[in-house]
Structures are given as structure tokens and as C-alpha cells.
Amino acid sequence: MLTTTTSRVLEPDELGAALAVLDRDPVTNAFVAARVEAVGLDPWRLGGEIWGWHDADGRLDALCYAGANLVPICAGPEAVRAFADRARRAGRRCSSIVGPAESTGRLWSLLEPSWGPAREVRANQPLMVTSEMPAGIEPDPLVRRIRKDEMDVLMPACVAMFTEEVGVSPLAADGGLLYQARVAELVGSGRSFARIENGQVVFKAEIGAATAKACQIQGVWVAPEHRGRGFSETGMAAVLRYALDDVAPVASLYVNDFNIPARAAYRRVGFRETGTFMSVLF
Known part of the structure; x- marks a missing residue:
């Protein structure tokens, strides 16, 4: 007992x-x-x-x-x-x-x-928070809200991000019906953002949870062939502007401790570590 x-x-x-x-x-x-x-x-x-x-x-x-x-x-x-x-x-x-x-x-x-x-235990996931736009990083002007008719363009990037982050495909359990519904919900509510070039997603992120006091950015992803070119910082700055202007006065995210490039990019955009999350994945 x-x-x-x-x-x-x-x-x-x-x-x-x-x-x-x-x-x-x-x-x-x-x-x-x-x-x-x-x-x-x-x-x-x-x-x-x-x-x-x-x-x-x-x-x-x-x-x-x-x-x-x-x-x-x-x-x-x-x-x-x-x-x-x-x-x-x-x-x-x-x-x-x-x-x-x-x-x-x-x-x-x-x-x-x-x-x-468990399939995996991630015991140290820094919680990062900001309430201000960064100094010295211009938001990417090509990052914008995704339209409902762009779901077919967005979904491959969402699946790639989820599989890379979690270690399993979101399409495995039910053919992806629940996951597609969640992506569609975020698109429909105006909380899905991306930079799209030639019909391909270069950068994407979502504002996944939102209240009047705080919101949480999730699903941050840069296409592998575009990594190392600063899209994560300028893209995040763009999403952060939407978040702080339209959603809540504080934005947060949590990230794996071993993802050193992402943590550095978020710090450059002005996020600071204020706590620690943990995830146990089955």
C-alpha cells in the first residue's frame, strides 16, 4: 500500500x-x-x-x-x-x-x-520563460499563421518534428487521426505558424496552450537542410511576437537538457530558465 x-x-x-x-x-x-x-x-x-x-x-x-x-x-x-x-x-x-x-x-x-x-525518462527539461521581445533579433517576416487549406503542406513537418522529438511516429496508433485533429485545431484557432518556401516548411512552431495569463510554445522545428542558418532564432522571435501581442503577457516552453543548440537559440531570443520539467514516455 x-x-x-x-x-x-x-x-x-x-x-x-x-x-x-x-x-x-x-x-x-x-x-x-x-x-x-x-x-x-x-x-x-x-x-x-x-x-x-x-x-x-x-x-x-x-x-x-x-x-x-x-x-x-x-x-x-x-x-x-x-x-x-x-x-x-x-x-x-x-x-x-x-x-x-x-x-x-x-x-x-x-x-x-x-x-x-518506461520507454524513455527525460529527467531534466528546462522550463524557459520570457515576457519581452528580444533585442537584436528581427522576427522573420515570412513566418505567418497557417491557413486551413495548407494542412497538407504543414502535416509532414509536424510528423517529422513529433517523430524526432518523441521517438515514435504520431501516425502509429490510429493512423494519425487524433494527431491530425490536434494539428487542425491549432491551425483553426490561429496558433500554428510557419515559414513556407516552394511548398515546403522551413520553420514551424505552435502556441499549444493558452490562457489569459500565460501561453506555451511547442513543436518548434527547422527542416534539417536549413538548420544552422538562424531560422530558429528569427522564427521564434516571430512566433513570440504573435504570442505576446495576441495571446498572453508571458510565453514559455520546455526543452530537453541535451538539446544544447535549441537551448542556446531560445536564450538568444530572450527566454530564461526558471524551472525544470520531467517527462516519462511509454
Whole structure:
């Protein structure tokens, strides 16, 4: 038995309390906060459950999103033990565990005996944040929002990025239906950006999660034949301008610690490391 404390699935009428927890760290929690703000706590609409853990006074103190990803939120040791107990009993239904390194690492240590082995553990993924445009780097004027009729041009780059980053193709499980739907959602909402030359994507990135307080840039990719030519910096500057002007006052991303060129490029665009994420991939 992992713990004597328990967690439970939150009910729709507990939305206000859940949002209060998420609002403690709007940058770190942007992914889950954006989903909860958009659809509430109904599991069917949310694509997963929100588990809650209450402190000794009965106050909601920590959350865990349990969907395609398992994401601990503001979770101390007791809450993590409760979430691990629920997850262990339910069985693994997620493709990854991801979140702040301390709570995610503790959660994985409790789940590994029953859920392991993982396909890959990325224990150190710097969280990088900025609220200002960079000095000395001009945004690429050819980076623009992708139109719905350009999905066929964009998709090969998205698949290449995902496969390179995660290590498996997003088309493997269901022929790519869910992944294509997610890409189409970002395009439709005006949060997918690229530089396209001669019908090919040179640079691309998306604003994946967005609230009024923070947004998260993801899917940054430069075509291999164009790498080393500065497209990552000028492209990111362009996406950052869209993000800060149109979406939220703070933009973040997280990156693998071993991706030294990307970390250097993000620093040149003005991002600074403020924390650490961890991902466990199955």
C-alpha cells in the first residue's frame, strides 16, 4: 500500500476551486489550465479526469490531470502518494507522465514498480520563460499563421518534428487521426505558424496552450537542410511576437537538457530558465 491518504475525481461544481489551484503557477500549469478553462471538469469534454487532493482542513490543495498524459499539479509528497495510489489501481492509460521535475519524479518512483519500464525518462527539461521581445533579433517576416487549406503542406513537418522529438511516429496508433485533429485545431484557432518556401516548411512552431495569463510554445522545428542558418532564432522571435501581442503577457516552453543548440537559440531570443520539467514516455 502506497499511502493512507486518498484523492478523488473532482465534480463539475468544483471548477472554481480547481482554477484557484491552477492559478498558483499560471506558467507551469498553462497546459492543464487552458483545457480546464475551455471545457470545465467534465471528463468527456476534458478528455480525462481531474483528481483532487485535500489538506487536513478539507481545502483542495493539489490536482492531477489523468488523460493522455498524467500531470501532477502543485502536488507535495502526500498528494503525490495519493495520486500514485489511484493511478496504480486504475492501471496505466496514459502515454506519458509530465510535469514539474520534483513531483513528477516522485510520482514515477512510486509507479515504476507496477507501470515500468518506461520507454524513455527525460529527467531534466528546462522550463524557459520570457515576457519581452528580444533585442537584436528581427522576427522573420515570412513566418505567418497557417491557413486551413495548407494542412497538407504543414502535416509532414509536424510528423517529422513529433517523430524526432518523441521517438515514435504520431501516425502509429490510429493512423494519425487524433494527431491530425490536434494539428487542425491549432491551425483553426490561429496558433500554428510557419515559414513556407516552394511548398515546403522551413520553420514551424505552435502556441499549444493558452490562457489569459500565460501561453506555451511547442513543436518548434527547422527542416534539417536549413538548420544552422538562424531560422530558429528569427522564427521564434516571430512566433513570440504573435504570442505576446495576441495571446498572453508571458510565453514559455520546455526543452530537453541535451538539446544544447535549441537551448542556446531560445536564450538568444530572450527566454530564461526558471524551472525544470520531467517527462516519462511509454
